Amino acid sequence: MNKGIIKTVNLEKIYGKSTVKTHALKGINMEIPRGSFCCIIGKSGHGKSTLMHMIGGLDKPTTGDVFIDGVNISDLSDSKLSELRAKKIGFVFQFFNLLQNLTALENIETAMMFGGSSTKERRKKAEELLALVGLSDKASAKPSELSGGQQQRVSIARALANDTEILLMDEPTGNLDSESEEEVLNHIHKIHKAGKTIIIVTHNRELAEKADMIFEIYDGKIKA
Numbered sequence: 001m002n003k004g005i006i007k008t009v010n011l012e013k014i015y016g017k018s019t020v021k022t023h024a025l026k027g028i029n030m031e032i033p034r035g036s037f038c039c040i041i042g043k044s045g046h047g048k049s050t051l052m053h054m055i056g057g058l059d060k061p062t063t064g065d066v067f068i069d070g071v072n073i074s075d076l077s078d079s080k081l082s083e084l085r086a087k088k089i090g091f092v093f094q095f096f097n098l099l100q101n102l103t104a105l106e107n108i109e110t111a112m113m114f115g116g117s118s119t120k121e122r123r124k125k126a127e128e129l130l131a132l133v134g135l136s137d138k139a140s141a142k143p144s145e146l147s148g149g150q151q152q153r154v155s156i157a158r159a160l161a162n163d164t165e166i167l168l169m170d171e172p173t174g175n176l177d178s179e180s181e182e183e184v185l186n187h188i189h190k191i192h193k194a195g196k197t198i199i200i201v202t203h204n205r206e207l208a209e210k211a212d213m214i215f216e217i218y219d220g221k222i223k224a
Contacts, residue, residue, distance in 0.1 A: 003033065003034060004031040004032060004033055004034070004067075005032060005033065005034040005035075005068070005069055005165065005166065005197050006030075006031070006032040006055050006066075006067070006068060006166070006197075006199070007030070007031045007032070007066075007067040008028050008029060008030050008031075008051075008054070008055065008064065008065070008066050008067075009029060009064055009065045009067070010027050010028075010029060010063065010064040010065070011025055011027070011028035011029070011051075011054060011061050011063075011064035011065070011066065012025050012026060012027060012028075012061060012062050012063045012064050013025040013047075013050050013054060013059070013061050013062050014062045023220055024047050024050040024220055025047050025050055025051060025054070025061070025220050025221075026219070026220040026221050027064070027221065028051060028054075028064070028220075028221070028222060029222070030215055030222060032197065032199060032213070033197075033213075034165070034197055035192075035195055035196075035197055036197055036198075036212045036213055037189075037192045037197075037198045037200075037210075037211050037212045037213075038197075038198065038199045038200070038211055038212060038213040038214070038215070039199075039200045039201075039202055039207065039208035039211040039213070039214050039215070040052065040199065040200070040201045040202070040214075040215045040216075040217060041201075041202055041203060041204075041205060041208045041214060041215070041216050041217070042203065042216055042217035042218060043203060043218075044203065046217050046218050046219055046220065047217045047219075047220040047221075048201050048203075048217045049170065049201065051201075051217060052168065052170055052199075052201045054066055055068075055168070055199070056085070056089055056091065056168045057073050057076075057081050057084065057085050057089070058085075060074060061074060068084060068088055068089070068166075069088060069165070071084065086162060086164075087162065087164065088164055088165055088166055089164050089165075089166045089167075089168055090158075090159030090160055090161075090162070090164040090166065090167050090168070091159055091168055091169075091170075092152070092155050092156050092159050092167060092168070092169040092170070092172050093155070093169075093170050093171075093172075094170055094171040094172065094174045094175050095175060096143070096148075096151045096152055096154075096155045096175075097155065098143040098151055098154060098155060098158075099143075100142065100143050100144065101142070102142065103139065103140050103141060103142055104130060104135060104138050104139055104140070104141050104142075104143075104146065104150075104154045105123070105126050105127065105130060105139040105140065106126075107143075107154055107155075107158055108125075108126040108129055108130065108154065108157050108158045108161055109122045109123065109126045109161075110158075111158045111159075111161035111162060112125060112126070112161050112162060125161065126157075126161070127139065129157035129158075129160055129161060130154075130157055132157060132160070132187075132190075132191070133153040133154070133156055133157045133187050134153065134187065135150060135153055135154065135157070138150060138154075147180060148175060148176045148177070148180050149176055149177075149179070149180025149181070149183045149184050150180075152172060152173070152175075152176065152180070152184050153183070153184060153187055156172075156184070156187060156188070156191070160191070160196075164196075165196065165197055166196070166197045166199065167188075167191065167196055167197070167198050167199070168199050168201075169188075169198070169199065169200045169201065170201045171201065171202055171203070171204075172184060172188070172200060172202075173185065173202075173204070173207065174202070174203075174204070185207070185210070188200075189210075
């Protein structure tokens with residue numbers, strides 16, 4: 001593997017103030033190599049979603065540091081952090097978050113609207129990404145006309161729209177039946193083989209067993 005693309009150092013997150021506090025993360029040290037397929041697992045309430053928010057730059061730690069490709073994102077302003085996220089990280093969530101009034105192709109195009117590319121360039125890239133996830137024939141379909149697995153594949157294509165190096169996925173198959181889950185995972189593996197760093201946050205141990213690396217979070221710490 002190549003050098004680490006994500007690294008955390010003594011990462012802690014405390015929610016609340018005064019005497020009522022929740023210590024969600026307790027000294028997390030981890031390194032994720034570039035190009036790896038990694039799973040972060042754990043039961044609900046033990047800190048895995050909080051960790052995802054930290055390494056994705058969606059929230060800031062109470063203490064400690066998060067490095068993305070060598071940059072300490074804990075030191076960045078909100079605008080610089082947003083810029084880094086847009087360039088480096090594509091997010092995929094359990095409930096798809098597609099715009100219901102737009103087609104599959106248009107949903108992907110919207111992710112490129114602020115990148116300075118022309119309408120023609122955005123359309124061509126969106127078509128290529130739909131082909132990558134096996135949905136060229138669904139370009140004009142709206143989310144309500146797609147299965148759960150197909151909607152998730154559109155959301156994965158959208159996450160790749162700005163050529164991000166990292167795909168950070170929160171329970172990407174948690175809302176799917178077994179057939180759709182297998183369909184989505186096959187495309188995730190194909191994208192990983194193309195060189196992307198894949199990080200999946202999940203409680204699904206069967207899914208985690210397919211990963212290169214597993215980090216198990218228990219009571220706010222990485223379980224040895």
